[in-house]
Amino acid sequence: MRRVRAFEVLVVLGMLLLGWSFSARIGHRSKVIIPSSSKPPHSSAYSISDPHPHDGPPNTNNNNSSSSSSSTTHTSSKSSASSSGSRSASADVAPAAPPSDWKYTWEPFDIDGWPIKYVQNHKSTHNVEVLSEADFLAAKPVRVETFQKVPKSMVLMESKVIKKVEMPKSLQKYQMENWFEPYTSAYVIECPQGFIGDNSIFGPSSKNAKNRYFFSLGRWWNGYPKAYLGSAPNISHIDLDYAVAVGGWGATAFQHFVIDVLPKLALVYKYFNTQEWQKANVSLITNLGRNPAPYWFLEELGLKNRTLPMMGWPKKAKFIYRGKSVIYPGYHPAPILLGKSRIGVYPRGVMLPIQEALGVMKETRRDRVVMIFRKRGKRSLDRQNRIQMTKLVEKKIAEYNQRTGASVQMEEFSFKTREEARSLFSRAVMIMGPHGGGFSNMIFARPRTWVVEFVPLYQFSKKGSAERTSKYVYYGLAQACNHQYWFIEPKDFDFNRGGMKVDLQAVEKIMDKLFSAPFPA
Numbered sequence: 001m002r003r004v005r006a007f008e009v010l011v012v013l014g015m016l017l018l019g020w021s022f023s024a025r026i027g028h029r030s031k032v033i034i035p036s037s038s039k040p041p042h043s044s045a046y047s048i049s050d051p052h053p054h055d056g057p058p059n060t061n062n063n064n065s066s067s068s069s070s071s072t073t074h075t076s077s078k079s080s081a082s083s084s085g086s087r088s089a090s091a092d093v094a095p096a097a098p099p100s101d102w103k104y105t106w107e108p109f110d111i112d113g114w115p116i117k118y119v120q121n122h123k124s125t126h127n128v129e130v131l132s133e134a135d136f137l138a139a140k141p142v143r144v145e146t147f148q149k150v151p152k153s154m155v156l157m158e159s160k161v162i163k164k165v166e167m168p169k170s171l172q173k174y175q176m177e178n179w180f181e182p183y184t185s186a187y188v189i190e191c192p193q194g195f196i197g198d199n200s201i202f203g204p205s206s207k208n209a210k211n212r213y214f215f216s217l218g219r220w221w222n223g224y225p226k227a228y229l230g231s232a233p234n235i236s237h238i239d240l241d242y243a244v245a246v247g248g249w250g251a252t253a254f255q256h257f258v259i260d261v262l263p264k265l266a267l268v269y270k271y272f273n274t275q276e277w278q279k280a281n282v283s284l285i286t287n288l289g290r291n292p293a294p295y296w297f298l299e300e301l302g303l304k305n306r307t308l309p310m311m312g313w314p315k316k317a318k319f320i321y322r323g324k325s326v327i328y329p330g331y332h333p334a335p336i337l338l339g340k341s342r343i344g345v346y347p348r349g350v351m352l353p354i355q356e357a358l359g360v361m362k363e364t365r366r367d368r369v370v371m372i373f374r375k376r377g378k379r380s381l382d383r384q385n386r387i388q389m390t391k392l393v394e395k396k397i398a399e400y401n402q403r404t405g406a407s408v409q410m411e412e413f414s415f416k417t418r419e420e421a422r423s424l425f426s427r428a429v430m431i432m433g434p435h436g437g438g439f440s441n442m443i444f445a446r447p448r449t450w451v452v453e454f455v456p457l458y459q460f461s462k463k464g465s466a467e468r469t470s471k472y473v474y475y476g477l478a479q480a481c482n483h484q485y486w487f488i489e490p491k492d493f494d495f496n497r498g499g500m501k502v503d504l505q506a507v508e509k510i511m512d513k514l515f516s517a518p519f520p521a
Helices: 002-026 116-121 133-138 254-273 275-279 293-300 352-357 383-404 418-425 437-444 457-461 473-480 504-515
Strands: 072-074 142-144 155-159 185-196 201-203 213-215 236-245 282-286 307-309 319-332 368-371 409-412 428-434 450-454 484-488
Touching: 185 213, 185 254, 201 319, 254 275, 254 282, 254 293, 254 319, 254 352, 254 437, 254 473, 352 437, 368 383, 368 418, 383 409, 383 504, 418 428, 418 437, 428 437, 428 504, 437 450, 437 473, 450 473, 450 504, 473 484, 484 504
Parallel strands: 142 213, 236 282, 236 319, 282 307, 368 409, 368 428, 428 450, 450 484
Antiparallel strands: 072 409, 155 185, 185 201, 185 319, 201 213
8 A cells, every 4th residue: 555655646746847847848937826815706806817826827818829730631632621610608609409319328417406596495504603624624524435425415416327338349359347337427416615625625614513524535636634734724715605616636737627627517517607607606616727728618618707726736725715505516436446536437428518518519521530649759659550550541531532422531630729629620530549638639529439549448457457547538538428439459558658559450440340331420
């Protein structure tokens, strides 16, 4: 157990140093400003355009980072390129209609009673004397590790799954059923007079509360009360009306915001545009820092002016929020790997509200095979293997176009702006490449896109594997986006170096399967 903890500490310290180094290079070394409890939550002085308490000011006017490189298109085509326009969600804009044959694999749920009706029925939880965070922690709250142990009175919603998620597809018949829980469902818990920590909530903080809880829910980072003890005596308390806490590990980065924050936000997103939530002044609390990606998403989703930054690292935090009523959406059960819970496998289709709000459904063309190549460095393909794969994919596309009269093209993804990434991936019929953050762009792909990842997924699933952690996150994201996920186990795979080799026959067979049937609508 000591080895595991030491390893995790080294990983966290390494990521913190890497984040500081990157931030220093891009020039965001500005004065730190701490939110004041005297500022109204949604005043202009309390906007997320203000600096993050620890990370300095994010440049929200330059969210579309540019790159000197651009996407490379292969195979000639008469089809013209166009970008799917951005659309900010609002109460008077109707969402795009889902595909006619769309079917959720989980039951619809309803939390219309929160917060208005809920508050009316629980007036005793408001306008009461409350404990400070330090006194609350000193009272030794009960740590709640799993959803099954959450008090029933604090469960606002639980959605039962209708059918299990699709298993990862492979040309090999791997037996992976016992690797993770094949069933998953969603929940929303509610905490009156609750504190909002680093992707956690705890409470009730009222002095007359009979029981007090710290909802760690299996998280291995800051998922325990003692992580907050160092800053608690001198911390500032910022009181909010009602809040939704949605966060994740390292979620100021693009890929972590997509794989860990957006699926949770999707559970309650539609309510932010209702008059009830606007009238109740409901705030969204999530991970914000120097990285522009979260701000871009919040702008597109119409939530920028209603979002506040999470407290950050608890041991050095300067402030903590407390809401009259705080809700926390999540999923269970999360797989227990290496003795700790990791990112779960989401129910199929839960990301549809987010995909609609991002304008993904506006695109009607399916004419791109997107290759996410890493030409050098970590997890890159062997150079000769990549060249041969490129020729193979071009050959299969040319054969398909000649046979059907279609104008499918292969395009190598190279990030330039979020808008261009959305435009490209929304046209994708297949996304293929080695494991890496580029796969997070599948959020921009329309449902039922084929996702082919080069990753030894089965090897990770074996008992005792050092990588048996959360390396299946893109399978989980593919489930949430209702994509069809395939994996190919490469040779010479290593997370920290390049040179992997992928079986080209496997690539050809999967493409034959894709091209043998009509593309999904």
